[in-house]
Amino acid sequence: MFVELLGQHFVHTALLAGAVVAVVSGAIGVFVVTRGASFAVHAISELGFTGAAGALVVGIDPVLGMIGGSLLVGLVLGLLSLRGRERDSAIGAVLAFGLGIGVLFLSLYQGYATEATNLLFGSIVGVSDAQLRALAIVAAIVAVGIAVVYRPLLFSSVDPEIAAARGVPLRGLSVAMFLLLALTTAEAIQVVGVLLVLTLVITPAAAAQLLTVRPTSALVLSIAIAVASTEGGILLSLLQPGPTSFFISALSFAAYAAARIVRARRVSGRAPARPRLRARRRSSAPPAARQAQS
Amino acid sequence: MSAASPVVSVDSLALAFGDRLLWEGLSFDLGPGELLAVLGPNGTGKTSLVRILLGLLEPTAGRVEIEGCPPREKCGSVGYIPQQHVFDRDLPLRGRDLVRLGLDGHRWGFGRLDGEEHDRLEETLAQVGAAAYADAPIGRLSGGEQQRLRVAQALVSDPVLLLADEPLLSLDLAHQRIMIELLDARRRGAGTPVVFVTHDVNPVLQSVDRVLYLAPGRWAIGSPDEVLTSETLSGLYRTEVDVLRVRGRVVVVGTPDDQHVHHVEDGH
Numbered sequence: 001m002f003v004e005l006l007g008q009h010f011v012h013t014a015l016l017a018g019a020v021v022a023v024v025s026g027a028i029g030v031f032v033v034t035r036g037a038s039f040a041v042h043a044i045s046e047l048g049f050t051g052a053a054g055a056l057v058v059g060i061d062p063v064l065g066m067i068g069g070s071l072l073v074g075l076v077l078g079l080l081s082l083r084g085r086e087r088d089s090a091i092g093a094v095l096a097f098g099l100g101i102g103v104l105f106l107s108l109y110q111g112y113a114t115e116a117t118n119l120l121f122g123s124i125v126g127v128s129d130a131q132l133r134a135l136a137i138v139a140a141i142v143a144v145g146i147a148v149v150y151r152p153l154l155f156s157s158v159d160p161e162i163a164a165a166r167g168v169p170l171r172g173l174s175v176a177m178f179l180l181l182a183l184t185t186a187e188a189i190q191v192v193g194v195l196l197v198l199t200l201v202i203t204p205a206a207a208a209q210l211l212t213v214r215p216t217s218a219l220v221l222s223i224a225i226a227v228a229s230t231e232g233g234i235l236l237s238l239l240q241p242g243p244t245s246f247f248i249s250a251l252s253f254a255a256y257a258a259a260r261i262v263r264a265r266r267v268s269g270r271a272p273a274r275p276r277l278r279a280r281r282r283s284s285a286p287p288a289a290r291q292a293q294s
Numbered sequence: 295m296s297a298a299s300p301v302v303s304v305d306s307l308a309l310a311f312g313d314r315l316l317w318e319g320l321s322f323d324l325g326p327g328e329l330l331a332v333l334g335p336n337g338t339g340k341t342s343l344v345r346i347l348l349g350l351l352e353p354t355a356g357r358v359e360i361e362g363c364p365p366r367e368k369c370g371s372v373g374y375i376p377q378q379h380v381f382d383r384d385l386p387l388r389g390r391d392l393v394r395l396g397l398d399g400h401r402w403g404f405g406r407l408d409g410e411e412h413d414r415l416e417e418t419l420a421q422v423g424a425a426a427y428a429d430a431p432i433g434r435l436s437g438g439e440q441q442r443l444r445v446a447q448a449l450v451s452d453p454v455l456l457l458a459d460e461p462l463l464s465l466d467l468a469h470q471r472i473m474i475e476l477l478d479a480r481r482r483g484a485g486t487p488v489v490f491v492t493h494d495v496n497p498v499l500q501s502v503d504r505v506l507y508l509a510p511g512r513w514a515i516g517s518p519d520e521v522l523t524s525e526t527l528s529g530l531y532r533t534e535v536d537v538l539r540v541r542g543r544v545v546v547v548g549t550p551d552d553q554h555v556h557h558v559e560d561g562h
């Protein structure tokens with residue numbers, strides 16, 4: 001049965017589509033996690049849903065609506081370049097309203113509810129050849145985009161003050177990153193759905209960054225975890241009854257949990273080798289307290 | 295030193311925010327290897343001067359040239375050392391990566407170093423004494439170690455000018471001395487002038503060639519012996535200020551905010 005399924009065209013299409021989307025999701029995820037912008041991914045994805053629901057109402061391709069919605073939010077977030085708490089609350093406010101509009105659109109939509117369900121939870125196994133081609137083209141655009149901005153984007157993400165001093169255009173890069181993220185999110189929605197985009201865009205990158213401190217290794221590892229989770233999830237869903245998105249999210253979470261364990265062991269193993277750091281950290285913390293005692 | 299053509303030339307510079315004038319008519323040249331300390335209380339535009347030299351802020355009036363062209367055009371690379379800021383403990387970045395960004399972080403693409411640049415990266419890490427911890431995560435290094443990497447990051451691009459904005463803040467005395475020695479070695483070895491913004495001149499007093507003192511609405515420039523006198527500072531602040539020399543240290547008493555200008559070391 002399983003072997004028979006592996007020979008099926010739709011399975012090949014699903015595996016290819018999954019791989020294409022996973023590569024760009026894993027790559028952009030590294031920058032999202034480094035900049036602490038996980039919540040923005042959620043916002044872009046849910047407003048992509050609003051765009052798709054709006055497209056359904058007016059009778060155009062929901063994927064176009066989704067890309068439009070994601071890009072619009074990505075552009076706004078990129079231009080605002082907000083940081084920290086302000087960004088979180090602004091995103092929360094916009095996200096909630098956008099989703100409200102999405103709910104309104106859905107209530108207006110007279111067609112089949114499956115379209116909406118597919119958007120929310122993904123429909124990788126139903127990808128057509130034409131969809132696969134579209135996914136591949138968008139993924140290629142994102143991949144080229146990341147390759148072009150990689151170095152200055154890394155600089156502006158980890159060390160913005162010096163990057164600005166060296167003439168790196170911070171705002172332009174912020175916009176570029178959020179637009180690439182919006183395209184990636186629109187891709188990932190088609191595989192795992194609106195509600196599970198984080199499982200491809202955040203979880204693999206977070207796991208990778210627990211395992212390595214080298215920026216390039218983190219990028220490669222994040223892509224590898226995203227691809228393995230996606231392909232593994234699709235294969236598991238052929239073997240076992242259950243939604244593909246569940247298996248994908250379970251595998252990427254397993255990778256994250258394993259990374260945490262590996263990291264915890266490594267840190268406790270390393271501690272005696274570098275006592276210098278610990279000692280200094282402790283002594284640098286409470287000088288006031290020590291003065292008060294003496 | 296002043297015989298050679300200047301690296302930095304500042305001409306009739308003025309800066310105002312709204313109707314608050316910070317300074318005007320500010321002019322000075324910096325020759326090869328000169329160390330200029332920029333002193334003064336908070337809010338007198340010390341950091342703004344650095345931002346103007348970096349091309350990040352346009353002055354209200356006047357002109358700045360570095361190697362003969364405006365800062366924005368970046369005729370030569372300018373090394374910038376900020377005050378220590380705390381990196382996230384889990385930031386996936388090694389000390390080596392931070393330094394390398396000073397070399398190729400502004401280039402598009404993945405950034406591939408050629409052989410010569412690779413050697414320069416290793417040499418610079420060794421030069422600041424950071425080779426031993428260059429592969430450790432940056433967020434887990436001490437403040438002193440991070441600041442050495444900052445110096446390496448600034449030096450690795452072979453700068454024509456070094457700008458340091460309160461680089462000694464929150465460092466202990468031993469690390470302050472190391473930082474100053476590193477900057478001193480660069481300016482003497484390669485003739486790179488240094489602009490050093492600090493609220494306390496004492497750590498760099500032995501190395502300073504000239505002092506630019508920014509007071510609210512006024513400024514003075516000259517050798518430490520010319521500027522750091524009761525007469526000059528009283529004139530700048532328009533109130534009676536005493537400059538004392540105690541055991542080779544400069545102590546300024548009587549400025550409206552003397553807590554902040556030159557704090558006297560606690561204890562003995």
